[in-house]
Each structure stands twice: as C-alpha cells, then as structure tokens.
Amino acid sequence: MLGANYVIVHVDVMENGEKKETVENPGGQKLMADLGGEKSGLPFFAILDANGKKLADSNVAPGGKNIGYPATAAEIAAFMKVLKSTAPRITSADLELIEKDLTERSPERSRPASP
Helix, strand or coil: CCCCCCCCCCCCCCCCHHHHHHCCCCCHHHHHHHCCCCCCCCCCCEEECCCCCEEEECCCEHHHECCCCCCCHHHHHHHHHHHHHHCCCCCHHHHHHHHHHHHHHCHHHHCCCCC
16 A cells, blocks of 8 residues: 555665675765764654655654554554655545554553453
C-alpha cells in the first residue's frame, strides 16, 4: 500500500565496522541531517514531494521525538496523520488496514493492564 503512494528509497547510515565501507550510502549521513534526522536515531523517515521539498518526517511523536517504527498508540496515531496528510490517493480502507496491523503488532497489546 505504501509503495502505491510513495517512491520508497532506503538509505543506509550509521553502520559499524566493515559495513560502514560496504553497506553505508556515501552522503547518507549528510542527507539524514539535512532532512532533520541527525539526532533522531533509527529508523528515521522523511517524506518528500516530487521536487524534493520535505512534507513530513518521523519526528512527530509527542515532544517532536522520532516515532521510528510506530508501536505505541501515540506513535501509531502520529504515523496515521502523516499518511493522511502526505498520501492523497491512499484509500480509507488502506488506512484502516495499516492502523489495524500496527495496533495488532503493538507491544502495548501484549502488556498486562495496570492495576
């Protein structure tokens, strides 16, 4: 569903050892910094328009923190807002499926309720 709405480009950064030389994308660290992810940690994502203008990034959790992989209810809600605002052709049915899948995989679901 995401591939139908975005051109997905993976950039490898912050590798260690020999992977730094063989896997990491040259200029990837600068690109990440230019997109606002230098202090965000990984995973980090940014969504750009066709002209390279940044529309959104993963620094949308409360307090401007990186959601990384959206796992908590707050992170999933923030991620869903990003999708709704940056993928105008995504369907409501697709959004519901994405949210349902993320919620079902959430570690919050497996935690016992607090007394």
